[in-house]
Amino acid sequence: MASLNALGRHVALVGFMGSGKTSLGKQLAERLGRPFLDLDAAIEERSGTTIAALFAERGEQEFRRIEEHAVRVALAAPEPSVVALGGGAVTSAATRAALAAQFVLLVDVDVDLAWRRARGSPRPLAQDEQLFRRLYEDRQPLYREVADAVANDPEAAVLAAAGVHSERGGLDRLGELVPGDGPIALVADANVMGIYGPRAQEALGARLQTTHELPAGEQAKQTAVVARLWSELRLDREGTVVAFGGGCTTDVAGFAAATYLRGVRWAAVPTTLVGQVDAAIGGKTGIDIPDGKNLVGAFHWPALVLLDEALLETLPERERRQGAAELVKTQLLAGRPLDVRGAAAYKAAVCLRDPHDHGPRRFLNLGHTFAHALEAAADFDLPHGEAVALGLLAALRLSGRETDAVERALDPRPVEVDPERAWRALLRDKKRTGDAINLVLLGDGGPRVEERSADEVRRELERLIA
Numbered sequence: 001m002a003s004l005n006a007l008g009r010h011v012a013l014v015g016f017m018g019s020g021k022t023s024l025g026k027q028l029a030e031r032l033g034r035p036f037l038d039l040d041a042a043i044e045e046r047s048g049t050t051i052a053a054l055f056a057e058r059g060e061q062e063f064r065r066i067e068e069h070a071v072r073v074a075l076a077a078p079e080p081s082v083v084a085l086g087g088g089a090v091t092s093a094a095t096r097a098a099l100a101a102q103f104v105l106l107v108d109v110d111v112d113l114a115w116r117r118a119r120g121s122p123r124p125l126a127q128d129e130q131l132f133r134r135l136y137e138d139r140q141p142l143y144r145e146v147a148d149a150v151a152n153d154p155e156a157a158v159l160a161a162a163g164v165h166s167e168r169g170g171l172d173r174l175g176e177l178v179p180g181d182g183p184i185a186l187v188a189d190a191n192v193m194g195i196y197g198p199r200a201q202e203a204l205g206a207r208l209q210t211t212h213e214l215p216a217g218e219q220a221k222q223t224a225v226v227a228r229l230w231s232e233l234r235l236d237r238e239g240t241v242v243a244f245g246g247g248c249t250t251d252v253a254g255f256a257a258a259t260y261l262r263g264v265r266w267a268a269v270p271t272t273l274v275g276q277v278d279a280a281i282g283g284k285t286g287i288d289i290p291d292g293k294n295l296v297g298a299f300h301w302p303a304l305v306l307l308d309e310a311l312l313e314t315l316p317e318r319e320r321r322q323g324a325a326e327l328v329k330t331q332l333l334a335g336r337p338l339d340v341r342g343a344a345a346y347k348a349a350v351c352l353r354d355p356h357d358h359g360p361r362r363f364l365n366l367g368h369t370f371a372h373a374l375e376a377a378a379d380f381d382l383p384h385g386e387a388v389a390l391g392l393l394a395a396l397r398l399s400g401r402e403t404d405a406v407e408r409a410l411d412p413r414p415v416e417v418d419p420e421r422a423w424r425a426l427l428r429d430k431k432r433t434g435d436a437i438n439l440v441l442l443g444d445g446g447p448r449v450e451e452r453s454a455d456e457v458r459r460e461l462e463r464l465i466a
């Protein structure tokens, strides 16, 4: 089976001359925090001469042999990287075989644009237009054969590398989009099943094996619900669980998939804004136990996340506001405006850098230290989005930033909770080093973890309380 994502694999960019592999590769590597290698440049550096001179002096066949070797060396590097291959590298059967274990992105370009970009360059195979066009036709099937996905801009490349597919109305193609051809168990909450169940079932067609309805909301994230799924599922190891709903559904169904038969594939079709920009992205799954929320779970990256923004049209306004808070949080982290797809791509890139939450993923908690404290003090009778909106105010103030963007977008209002309870909850959540508390704040170059004194943090917490 083709590679589903770039987790633990090199991303290899293939495509014709003039497709822009090098510039896209650099941008993708930057977003994924990976080294970037341009193979043509590496060959020139190692041989101390230009590709054009190698071609002229040694001939194409010898050049291909050198190139094949360079690809093999690059793909043998243990640290996952982004590698841009020369346009003709895929003509080698050995190279095509080596690419099967990596995540291969085709950078597509039409032949006219490719010619406009390549003509007049010293590229040996771009000297004659007719030859150029013929070569383009000849190579298309080879690119298609090795490619796991097609992408022409960094956002599309990040989404593809994470296994995220964005398509308005994509729900109706769910049966084709879920990787493989094995059986599918459809898991949806009661509301989503009521609105979209028949459409999803029809889209899954003959692959649909069983359908499972869950209680709506946080009620679904219980041990008893997972246990019910474990006993109802009939999938074999080729099967896929499709989680169809908000973050509660994707958390619990993803966890059932992570544990059933010691792990079967799963696909997420998030139907809430929270789900599309946050919960369905990044492979964290889990349930609640009486001791706390999300205390049991597993990292289990979905084989597919289908972002179908048309599904948000039926989302109640109250639920949309929950997602708006995470969207604004992501915009603050990225330092620029983002739409749903852009926010999903931002989270996907952070999670690909840090799939098991040992590093940069902690930045996604911007504002959440305060949010969690307020939620606990309110006995969880405070919607998460409202708590996050308030938490963002505190994080911005402690970062020495203006708060008007958050006020305008989210209109956060101080909540009535016991300040002492909120403070104790915050301290439980945070390890203190002496008098200082570590928080995710915004610096000039983006998010970073900084220390603030307990007094300062407490003062900001109390400003959020009515």
Ligand SMILES: NC(=O)c1ccc[n+]([C@@H]2O[C@H](COP(=O)([O-])OP(=O)(O)OC[C@H]3O[C@@H](n4cnc5c(N)ncnc54)[C@H](O)[C@@H]3O)[C@@H](O)[C@H]2O)c1
Binding pocket: 189, 190, 191, 192, 195, 216, 217, 218, 221, 245, 246, 247, 248, 249, 251, 271, 272, 273, 274, 275, 278, 279, 280, 281, 282, 283, 284, 285, 286, 294, 311, 312, 313, 314, 315, 316, 319, 322
């Ligand atoms: N795994 C992660 O990385 C992660 C990240 C963030 C949040 N979460 C979890 O996500 C959960 C919250 O998710 P949520 O906010 O999506 O809530 P949710 O799943 O409870 O959905 C909210 C409500 O909206 C309804 N609904 C969903 N889609 C709809 C649609 N298209 N039309 C009409 N109604 C619809 C649902 O039935 C439900 O009543 C929390 O449990 C949280 O812990 C997980």
Ligand SMILES: [Zn+2]
Binding pocket: 326, 368, 384, 388
């Ligand atoms: Zn959150």
